[in-house]
Amino acid sequence: xxxxxxxxxxxxxxxxxxxxxxxxxxxxxxxxxxxxxxxxxxxxxxxxxxxxxxxxxxxxxxxxxxxxxxxxxxxxxxxxxxxxxxxxxxxxxxxxxxxxxxxxxxxxxxxxxxxxxxxxxxxxxxxxxxxxxxxxxxxxxxxxxxxxxxxxxxxxxxxxxxxxxxxxxxxxxxxxxxxxxxxxxxxxxxxxxxxxxxxxxxxxxxxxxxxxxxxxxxxxxxxxxxxxxxxxxxxxxxxxxxxxxxxxxxxxxxxxxxxxxxxxxxxxxxxxxxxxxxxxxxxxxxxxxxxxxxxxxxxxxxxxxxxxxxxxxxxxxxxxxxxxxxxxxxxxxxxxxxxxxxxxxxxxxxxxxxx
Numbered sequence: 001x002x003x004x005x006x007x008x009x010x011x012x013x014x015x016x017x018x019x020x021x022x023x024x025x026x027x028x029x030x031x032x033x034x035x036x037x038x039x040x041x042x043x044x045x046x047x048x049x050x051x052x053x054x055x056x057x058x059x060x061x062x063x064x065x066x067x068x069x070x071x072x073x074x075x076x077x078x079x080x081x082x083x084x085x086x087x088x089x090x091x092x093x094x095x096x097x098x099x100x101x102x103x104x105x106x107x108x109x110x111x112x113x114x115x116x117x118x119x120x121x122x123x124x125x126x127x128x129x130x131x132x133x134x135x136x137x138x139x140x141x142x143x144x145x146x147x148x149x150x151x152x153x154x155x156x157x158x159x160x161x162x163x164x165x166x167x168x169x170x171x172x173x174x175x176x177x178x179x180x181x182x183x184x185x186x187x188x189x190x191x192x193x194x195x196x197x198x199x200x201x202x203x204x205x206x207x208x209x210x211x212x213x214x215x216x217x218x219x220x221x222x223x224x225x226x227x228x229x230x231x232x233x234x235x236x237x238x239x240x241x242x243x244x245x246x247x248x249x250x251x252x253x254x255x256x257x258x259x260x261x262x263x264x265x266x267x268x269x270x271x272x273x274x275x276x277x278x279x280x281x282x283x284x285x286x287x288x289x290x291x292x293x294x295x296x297x298x299x300x301x302x303x304x305x306x307x308x309x310x311x312x313x314x315x316x317x318x319x320x321x322x323x324x325x326x327x328x329x330x331x332x333x334x335x336x337x338x339x340x341x342x343x344x345x346x347x348x349x350x351x352x353x354x355x
Contacts, residue, residue: 028064097123106125107124152178186240193249285321293325
């Protein structure tokens, strides 16, 4: 299968390496890249060291996505709108765009390509996490600590779900169908795990040159807040009528039923997450709080679900950053969706009528 991967971060390189080793024809697009056929990436994972060969590295987006059945964007949520604008002239009927995870980016991207004049019948899919726990170690080397074993995924428009999953499963057999893209967005683990870890570790993060929020930063009191926050996410899902499984985050720490299986200890042992986190600039704040947590709070308000922990963490983060993060780019009011009823939004999620 022809696959285009857009971006140059940790997840993008893990995706390119994994799918190339599976035998797919992989094109890797980066904004600043010299065109290079047969680009190689050194990979280290639980099976040892290997080399993956990507068929093309390019900065030409049209070249990257031409005839690609699957387009994967393991990019931050704040990059999705611009990429959608760039993609619009090049999309074709039947293509599948995968956002792992999406933060309701499926809605944003479909709306953006429609506003740009693109009429192609494309499926935008989003899941709850990146399929890899991974870190780049140089420009052509990536270490993959864990692979996702379960990827709950929703499709926009939902009417294209059958086709989308036929394509997705060729690359990711672990995808599991959800009702729609909003259900997929409400599986996003980043806004649940990261806000308590960075805000409740703010002192050591600012004091020490490096700190591992998943090792010494994960203590019982922080776990308790994370569990309470995740119960609010599940309450929002249930209020909207979405069914189980809800993939409770506690499973990440306690058993092998979560999206990465039993991976927390491997994450800690790798040492790759011992880092300096700038509380103002790191994507845990700019993406998981300003986009993801603000989105969760806005959906809770919209559907009448109680979410005091989420609201409190969002208020503390706003205090840290010195601005109101609650009116973020993914709040339903910002997206123009707050006036819809759940039934009206559900119909749009099925049909793909974003305007």
